[in-house]
Amino acid sequence: MWIGELANATGTTTKTLRFYESEGLMPIPPRTSSGYRDYPSDTVQRIDFIKRGQAAGLTLAQIGEILHIRDGGNTPCAHVQSLLSGRLKELDDQIADLLILRETVGSLHSASLRAEPAACAPNQVCQYI
Amino acid sequence: MWIGELANATGTTTKTLRFYESEGLMPIPPRTSSGYRDYPSDTVQRIDFIKRGQAAGLTLAQIGEILHIRDGGNTPCAHVQSLLSGRLKELDDQIADLLILRETVGSLHSASLRAEPAACAPNQVCQYI
DNA sequence: CTCAACGTTCCAGTAGGGTGGAAGGTCAAG
DNA sequence: CTTGACCTTCCACCCTACTGGAACGTTGAG
Numbered sequence: 001m002w003i004g005e006l007a008n009a010t011g012t013t014t015k016t017l018r019f020y021e022s023e024g025l026m027p028i029p030p031r032t033s034s035g036y037r038d039y040p041s042d043t044v045q046r047i048d049f050i051k052r053g054q055a056a057g058l059t060l061a062q063i064g065e066i067l068h069i070r071d072g073g074n075t076p077c078a079h080v081q082s083l084l085s086g087r088l089k090e091l092d093d094q095i096a097d098l099l100i101l102r103e104t105v106g107s108l109h110s111a112s113l114r115a116e117p118a119a120c121a122p123n124q125v126c127q128y129i
Numbered sequence: 130m131w132i133g134e135l136a137n138a139t140g141t142t143t144k145t146l147r148f149y150e151s152e153g154l155m156p157i158p159p160r161t162s163s164g165y166r167d168y169p170s171d172t173v174q175r176i177d178f179i180k181r182g183q184a185a186g187l188t189l190a191q192i193g194e195i196l197h198i199r200d201g202g203n204t205p206c207a208h209v210q211s212l213l214s215g216r217l218k219e220l221d222d223q224i225a226d227l228l229i230l231r232e233t234v235g236s237l238h239s240a241s242l243r244a245e246p247a248a249c250a251p252n253q254v255c256q257y258i
Numbered sequence: 259c260t261c262a263a264c265g266t267t268c269c270a271g272t273a274g275g276g277t278g279g280a281a282g283g284t285c286a287a288g
Numbered sequence: 289c290t291t292g293a294c295c296t297t298c299c300a301c302c303c304t305a306c307t308g309g310a311a312c313g314t315t316g317a318g
Contacts, residue, residue: 004264014265019306034314036265042252049254056234056258060305070254075246080255084238091231095224102220105185109213117204123171125178125199126209129185133294143295148276163284165295189275 003037010047017047025050025064027071057087132166139176146176154179154193156200186216 003014020026026046029037046067053063062083069076112128121127132143149155155175158166175196182192191212198205241257250256 002265013307015307016305018266023305032265032314034265036314045253049258052258054305056237057230058258066255066258075249076255077241077244077246077249077257080257081238081241081244084234084241084257087234088231088238091227091234095227095231098220098224098227101186102217102224105213105216105220108185109210109217112206112210112213115206115210117206120204120206124174126195126205128206128209128213129178129181129187129195131295142277144277145275147297152275161284161295163295165284183275 001039001041001043003039006039006043006047009044010051012047012051020047020050020060023060023064025060025067056084057091058083130168130170130172132168135168135172135176138173139180141176141180149176149179149189152189152193154189154196185213186220187212 001009003017007014007017017026021028026043029039029043032038049067050060050063053066054060066076066080066083069079108128115128119127130138132146136143136146146155150157155172158168158172161167178196179189179192182195183189195205195209195212198208237257244257248256
């Protein structure tokens, strides 16, 4: 299958697929005599995997690591475990940070709703931030 | 005060202050005869405001809007209110998205802890993603 | 044969908030 | 007068995941 067909089958674009290749996420496909990329049909699974990895918040670089382990004939289970637990920690940290920030911004916002422009101190930019 | 002193007083760097100037967040300071930026001492308050705005998750562009309103002699209260309520909504959405993602990644991670590499299906990359 | 719809490469740009470095001028202490 | 710590400008680069466009070759239907 050519690149456009693969893009259609996976809901991406030819641009993106060439980008993935340049980033080392795609195995180098054979080319037709005229130079067109000619993908085996199971490439669809690989792209779907990349999309699921992204949906789990992994970066393309991390997804690439898993792919490389698999391409090397090994099982990436251990690496996947460690990536997922790292991701989990990041998410927990990020959520905790955002909850604190939400509190802060919430208070500022409440205060700003009671704002009286006339009470604006002339020597500062804004008393609510 | 020169740029290095201002940087020290506010916990930033001279690089950053020049960057803020290029982004239009700083009023253009007078220069000494040799071309050095010579800031009035109340510039410290302005930098502190920028840092508080960043801590509230506002972008430099948004902080710049507030600063411009203030520089124009007006009270930015109404704008600050709308920025903060927008930010609050973004935070709520972001937190909700992250909580869903955390669920997903948590399940994947739990499943991966029970991984048996031998059970790895040969036609897919990893069954846990 | 023509024409649209494909494909190819390569280069540049996006957002956001800076950072690094080169090449050069200035200030103040010793 | 020298030295080191300042200051100046300008240009490029970091990160991530693409996207746009130019310039050109290929395929397949009418």
